[in-house]
Amino acid sequence: MTVLDTPLLALEELTVQRGEIPLCEGVALELSAGSICHLIGANGTGKTTLLMQLAGLLPVLSGEVTYQGQSCLPIQPLYVSHQLGIHPNLTVAQNLTFLLNLYGITPSITDIDDALTWVGLQGFETISSSHLSAGQTRRITLARLYLLTPDLTPLWLLDEPFTALDVDMVARIEARLRDFAQAGGSILMTSHQAVGVANQVLDLSDYMV
Structure with a gap:
């Protein structure tokens, strides 16, 4: 695999876990430049927990996370939490x-x-x-x-970015997400509403323990 082919973010056999309780196991994802992935799943599957793990706010206890092919964190992801x-x-x-x-x-x-x-x-x-x-x-x-x-910030981790926004503002944010991806950025985001600009979906319900 060449440098250009290396995913910006790759998850392999990842356990989504907060404290001692695993929520999901075996999570896999490849997120390349230009990708917008809608992270979905039933309540309690650990969507916010996964984003916090990838942002470095919670530890990854099992599985592998690579950024641009490296197991460390060579890039600083933007993390926008629903906790403001x-x-x-x-x-x-x-x-x-x-x-x-x-x-x-x-x-x-x-x-x-x-x-x-x-x-x-x-x-x-x-x-x-x-x-x-x-x-x-x-x-x-x-x-x-x-x-x-x-x-x-080549990687954006967005947790419910459309919360408490009107329709016009949601459209403006979606346009910005599209522009960012077209410029070579990658986005992993949660949302309880449809994400029209997403070109990938990761459903954590498929990995529930």
Whole structure:
């Protein structure tokens, strides 16, 4: 297999496990550049747990995970959790700046303005995040997608990115996911609704213990 043929992310005989309780066993996946995989499964199959394992937030106790053919983590995946991780004491602009700093990005004022405009939060830059609705708070976390590119974060792990969004915003996010994949990025995401841009499906129900 050449470097160009090597999947960006590959799972082999992976156990999805939180604590001492295995939820799924033998999970297999190959995710190549340009792929958008919809991660589905019944409640309790460990969709969020799997994303957290791949993001390095939970250990992989059994099975193999390779990134670009390496067993270590040579790339920094973007992980967008349904647990928002927004600091209520910071302004909208400060929160977005903090989230981008985690990936080595120091955004300009124009970057912040453009990203917040993209998610419909123009004019919210100096507002305390504690005053936002759930949907508005979700948009801060998603504003990162506007500025991150495959050369910075080639793998996106998205946990329910469409939660609390209106139809227009969902369409805007889907268009961004498509553009990111076409530029060579890869996405593994959960969603309780159909994902029209997905070209792969991984059903964890097939691997339940």
